[in-house]
Amino acid sequence: GAGVSQSPRYKVAKRGQDVALRCDPISGHVSLFWYQQALGQGPEFLTYFQNEAQLDKSGLPSDRFFAERPEGSVSTLKIQRTQQEDSAVYLCASSLAAGGYTFGSGTRLTVV
Amino acid sequence: AQSVTQLDSQVPVFEEAPVELRCNYSSSVSVYLFWYVQYPNQGLQLLLKYLSGSTLVKGINGFEAEFNKSQTSFHLRKPSVHISDTAEYFCAVSSTSGTYKYIFGTGTRLKVLA
Numbered sequence: 485g486a487g488v489s490q491s492p493r494y495k496v497a498k499r500g501q502d503v504a505l506r507c508d509p510i511s512g513h514v515s516l517f518w519y520q521q522a523l524g525q526g527p528e529f530l531t532y533f534q535n536e537a538q539l540d541k542s543g544l545p546s547d548r549f550f551a552e553r554p555e556g557s558v559s560t561l562k563i564q565r566t567q568q569e570d571s572a573v574y575l576c577a578s579s580l581a582a583g584g585y586t587f588g589s590g591t592r593l594t595v596v
Numbered sequence: 597a598q599s600v601t602q603l604d605s606q607v608p609v610f611e612e613a614p615v616e617l618r619c620n621y622s623s624s625v626s627v628y629l630f631w632y633v634q635y636p637n638q639g640l641q642l643l644l645k646y647l648s649g650s651t652l653v654k655g656i657n658g659f660e661a662e663f664n665k666s667q668t669s670f671h672l673r674k675p676s677v678h679i680s681d682t683a684e685y686f687c688a689v690s691s692t693s694g695t696y697k698y699i700f701g702t703g704t705r706l707k708v709l710a
Contacts, residue, residue: 488639517697526600526686526700527640540695575639583647584630585698587639 486510488588490576496594497566505561505591509578516559517585518551519575527575533559566595598623598689602701609677610709617672617704619661619687629670630688630698631661640686646670657681682708 489508497503509516514535519527520543529543535556544551548567553559563570573592577585603618621627628647632640644655651663661672670687684705688698 490639515696519698524703526688526702527698528700529697532695532697540697543697577640579696583628584642584645587632587641589637589639592637 488576488578488586490574490588490591492591493589494592494594496596499567499595500565501595502562502564503566503593505563505574505593507559507561507576507578507588509557509559509576510586511557513578513580513586514556515579515581515585516553517577517579518559518561519577520545521573521575521590523572530561530574563593566593568595571595598625598627598691598699600687600689600699600701602687602704604704605702606705606707608707608709611679612676614675615673615677615681615706617685617687617706619670619672619701621668621670621687621689623668623689623691626692627689628692628696629661629663630690631655631659631670631672632686632688633657634684634686634703636683643672643685677706677708679708679710681706 516533518530521527532540533553548564550562573590575590577587579585599622601620631643646663654660687701690696
């Protein structure tokens with residue numbers, strides 16, 4: 485597609501529920517990133533894929549967070565047993581090279 | 597390790613006045629530098645980037661920034677702002693090798709007043 489598409493745009497989860505957030509990158513973009521943006525803060529790096537390989541997951545805050553990109557295109561960020569501190573906007577970005585990413589509009593997750 | 601400091605959390609400015617949003621970074625390796633804008637309930641849009649070459653970089657919507665290696669700064673400027681420039685602005689740095697993941701500053705909220 486023309487841009488990075490994320491779904492859902494908004495998600496309300498009860499504490500303890502599992503959620504899955506989807507990212508459709510720009511077609512042909514090799515690199516894919518996930519960021520977490522808490523209210524009033526800058527985005528923080530979660531994980532990075534090059535094609536289907538997850539090359540860096542150093543930013544995932546706990547083992548409840550899991551990301552995959554099995555065919556090198558669509559990616560899913562899964563959060564198990566959600567906690568209130570997981571409430572944030574989750575941003576996906578993709579790029580062909582190092583010269584700047586294209587971000588999606590994000591998924592706003594609210595854990596109640 | 598890298599870090600980014602955006603010294604001003606909020607900058608109010610009158611319409612048609614000039615503005616400068618400050619960004620300083622710290623890094624032990626060579627860096628690429630970026631400015632992004634975020635409008636309410638939207639993702640981040642790339643304003644401009646410094647990868648190499650001329651230290652004065654021009655971007656979209658009339659913005660420009662200057663890379664100053666000795667002062668480790670990458671301040672964003674616009675000579676005349678519009679109401680529509682009201683948004684959150686983020687400075688980001690990445691290394692020139694590796695995963696190219698960004699380290700973002702905490703953002704500066706630009707509020708343009710009529």
